[in-house]
Amino acid sequence: MATADPLFLPAGTVFAPDDLIFYADRGHRSLDQALADADLLVSCPHSGSAIPEELGEFLAPEFTRRLQFDFTDCSTSPVVRRWAEIDPRIVYVENPHPRMVRDPNRARPEDLYATLREAFARVRAAGPGNKADLSGVDAIRPVTFSFYPLLREPADDAGLHRLADTFAEVASRGLDVYERTRDDLIERMVALTFERAEKSTGPVEFTTLSFHDTMNHTTTRDGAVNVERAEADRLPDVVALSNRGDDRGEPRKAQSGEPRGNNPVSMAPQAVRALAQSHRVGFAVADPGAVMLNQPYLGSHEIITAGARFRELGPKADAAGVALGAVQAEFRREFLLGPDLTAELMRPGVGWPEPDADRVDMLAHACKASWDGYRSRR
Numbered sequence: 001m002a003t004a005d006p007l008f009l010p011a012g013t014v015f016a017p018d019d020l021i022f023y024a025d026r027g028h029r030s031l032d033q034a035l036a037d038a039d040l041l042v043s044c045p046h047s048g049s050a051i052p053e054e055l056g057e058f059l060a061p062e063f064t065r066r067l068q069f070d071f072t073d074c075s076t077s078p079v080v081r082r083w084a085e086i087d088p089r090i091v092y093v094e095n096p097h098p099r100m101v102r103d104p105n106r107a108r109p110e111d112l113y114a115t116l117r118e119a120f121a122r123v124r125a126a127g128p129g130n131k132a133d134l135s136g137v138d139a140i141r142p143v144t145f146s147f148y149p150l151l152r153e154p155a156d157d158a159g160l161h162r163l164a165d166t167f168a169e170v171a172s173r174g175l176d177v178y179e180r181t182r183d184d185l186i187e188r189m190v191a192l193t194f195e196r197a198e199k200s201t202g203p204v205e206f207t208t209l210s211f212h213d214t215m216n217h218t219t220t221r222d223g224a225v226n227v228e229r230a231e232a233d234r235l236p237d238v239v240a241l242s243n244r245g246d247d248r249g250e251p252r253k254a255q256s257g258e259p260r261g262n263n264p265v266s267m268a269p270q271a272v273r274a275l276a277q278s279h280r281v282g283f284a285v286a287d288p289g290a291v292m293l294n295q296p297y298l299g300s301h302e303i304i305t306a307g308a309r310f311r312e313l314g315p316k317a318d319a320a321g322v323a324l325g326a327v328q329a330e331f332r333r334e335f336l337l338g339p340d341l342t343a344e345l346m347r348p349g350v351g352w353p354e355p356d357a358d359r360v361d362m363l364a365h366a367c368k369a370s371w372d373g374y375r376s377r378r
Contacts, residue, residue: 004064004350011053014173015096017181022084022092031091040090040371041189042080042209043182045104045302046073048097052170055101058163060149066223066345069352071144072098073213075336078355080211082364089371093185095178100150101171104179105210105300106139113164116140120153120160140167146218146227186306190313190324197320203378205323207267210302215333222348235332237290238283241276242299242328243267244307249276249293266299266307267325275327275374282370299328336363 023034049072051059077094084092095104102108109115119137126132131147142151154160186208193206216234218227228234246252249269265272272293279291306326310317317324334342338359345353 004066006056006059006063006065006068007050008053008056009050009097012173013052015177017177017184020094020096020178020181021185022081022094023090024085024088029088034088034091035185035188035192037088038091038189039193039205039375040207040209041182041185042083042090042092042211043094043302044073044076044080044092044211045095045178046099046212047077047080048072048095048099048174049074049077050096051098051100052174054166054170058151058166060152062148063150064223064350066225066350066352067144067146067148067150067219068098070146070215070219070225070345071100071150073211073333074352075213075333075355076211076331078360079336079363079367082360083367086364087368087371089375091185091189093178093182095175097171097174097178100140101167101175103139103141104175105212105302107301109137109139112140112168113161116142116164117160124153144219148219148221182302186309193322193324194316194320197322200321203321203323205325205375205378207324208303208306208326210299210326210328211331212329213331213333213336217334217346220348223350224346224348226346233296235296235330236292237287237332238285238335239279239290239332240292240295240297240330241272241279242294242297242303242330243269243272243325244298244303245269245272245294247293247295249273252298264307264311266303266310267327268323271323271325272327274377275370278373278377279370281373282368283366297328297330299326302326303328 021031049069080092084090115137119134120142122134123132123142129147134141142153144150154163189206193204197204214235215225216229217225218229219225220227243249243265244263245265249265249272251265252263276291276293280288285291303326310324310326313324338356341353341356
């Protein structure tokens with residue numbers, strides 16, 4: 001019988017970088033060897049699902065395991081771990097904490113206490129179960145994306161300070177380690193890319209991929225994930241690839257009518273279009289619209305910061321014949337889960353199904369085929 005209780009990580013659990021990094025043939029290859037062979041760093045900022053036990057006291061009592069897992073991208077972890085096992089050209093770094101600890105695909109708040117205070121105030125003003133605008137303060141959300149309670153609002157200012165301090169302390173043992181490890185791997189792989197370029201007679205590439213999933217349905221109070229999102233918020237049938245550009249991957253015009261160039265893309269337009277086409281082939285989809293660019297999402301903090309770093313290196317990269325890019329992949333969760341598990345989640349319930357191992361393997365091989373096809377264009 002499925003349990004309604006949230007899944008917890010034992011109190012005091014501390015993660016080291018080695019716990020978060022995955023690559024092929026770990027028994028015979030060192031991380032240094034894996035980095036030297038790889039041209040793609042995959043990160044999953046939302047794949048963790050187990051809630052640190054220290055945070056249990058702050059959870060809303062109606063927060064079930066299904067709501068917990070629905071609030072994560074837990075379907076991404078088994079796929080990318082399997083992909084890392086079969087593909088020596090990638091290195092994978094995984095956030096071990098769920099996004100409720102703090103969302104690493106949002107800018108880190110300068111003042112966590114003040115951010116939480118504002119988030120709780122907006123939720124309170126919207127009223128129970130109503131949509132609240134958490135723009136700019138959603139690094140830690142008091143409610144899920146379906147606006148069901150996630151955190152209990154503390155009764156006083158001292159309680160809010162204790163909540164903020166506890167979240168920060170817990171994050172230091174896992175989420176913060178993920179962010180430092182991800183950033184360190186980017187810098188190491190960039191340096192190795194420039195070294196490879198010195199020995200190469202052709203162009204050399206390094207790409208960061210922020211890997212996500214989102215369901216085209218939201219939850220009801222009985223746990224059924226069966227409320228279809230508004231059309232503008234729905235993902236294509238397979239994946240949306242984002243580089244902060246328009247539907248062709250080109251830079252967007254600024255909303256004020258300013259000329260192009262004020263909204264830089266994180267991956268070259270022709271490269272992201274080639275990547276989209278390679279995914280159509282790799283995932284064997286007949287409808288080109290199953291893979292789209294920048295719809296409905298432009299891509300968030302991970303590719304924004306990586307893209308900014310790569311632009312800093314632009315002149316050096318151009319001179320060396322190096323192409324640097326950052327892209328976000330937002331897979332439709334129904335596609336990752338498959339029809340049987342999707343049907344299970346669309347029925348009322350409190351638990352979350354185990355992944356389908358055969359489907360995970362198929363998806364991992366399709367990811368590898370897609371990126372192999374992308375590389376073959378050179």
